Amino acid sequence: MSFTAIHPDLGRLDASLPDLGCGWEWDAIHRVRPPAPLACPECSHGMHANVSSLGLRFFAHVPGAPACTLAEESMAHHLLKLELAQAVRAAGWMAELEVSGPDGRWRADVLTSTASGRRIALEALLASVTAAGIRDRTVRMSSYGVRSRWFSDRSRIPWLGAVPSVRSARQGDDLVAVEPMARFAGAYWTPEPSIPLTEFVGRFLTSRFVSHAPRTPQRHVARPVTRLWAHPKCVLAEAKKLGDEEKQQRAAQEEQERAERRGYARREAALAERTARTDPDREALARHSARLPGIDLTIAQVAAKYLGRIRVTVGWSVGDSRYACGVPLVNEDGALLGVFDPLPQAGPCPAFLLDVDLPLLFPTEERRERFDQYRAISERVRAANQSADPE
16 A cells, blocks of 8 residues: 555645645545556556545555555554654645655655755654664665654664654654653753654754754663754753863863973972072172162062062072073072063073963063063964964
């Protein structure tokens, strides 16, 4: 049996439509003499119009038909694809039953189109098939420009969620979509309640439901799925959460890297100061630097920051290239506390001053602003180099 047949003059007839899709009455082809010239759209064998004991209209092959995939489909399969077509039409969309591609390489149980013009095949699948098998069939249909959506009313569906798919169930006289619909609850996905199949079809045809591969946990479900149905706002909410987490992780990693560079720079400065203090000639240079204009006030400001509990002096390592002609200020143990009046250089700012994360102190605001501009350029150059060569 099938719901469609080919008439030589009228073309394709659809038994599920009141006017057969061509403006004819059912009585014009049912139990007429001579029989209406009808043929199977799949095997081209003769067909005749028939009605079941429950009033279901369909087309049946006349005796002697060859093997035909339409005839081999079970009654349950036929009924489910009929309900899919009815759901599409009830949602306000056109639906064609049993449509084959121009070259016969594919056939859709129900074919419709979205508002954007994309062709969608609604496929009833009741037979046993693996997740890999249904993925292959979905990819094959997609290669012909047809997106497949799979439906089954079986209670156990091994391929559910492997592709865009839905488990339906009977609730009274209505067929409802049961799973896997979900909403994003801020940190995880949680199931949505069942909805009438017509409403579900209307939602995905208007992109109010989209097939989505979740990247966060699924809770309160018997079995997590690879693909679920969700409102686009939920998909965006998940993406935002993951984006925020990625930014936080990146910021934490960058802070850790800065801390490592900061620690290394300060250890190198301490080593440089200890080494300098073994050279008596360096003491005279330090005393000379201690008489620079504005340095007394700067030393007092640094000491005040520590509430006067430490003694701040000019480090003997003054003149080290890492300070960019600035003067190191240290405590009694030689630990660096800040750098006084570093100068812009012909080349990039020394990496030490970018990493050490200690105060850079200046006798005038004009000198501070000039060095800040120089340092900012060096920081942008370093960031660009790190982006180009993350290793």
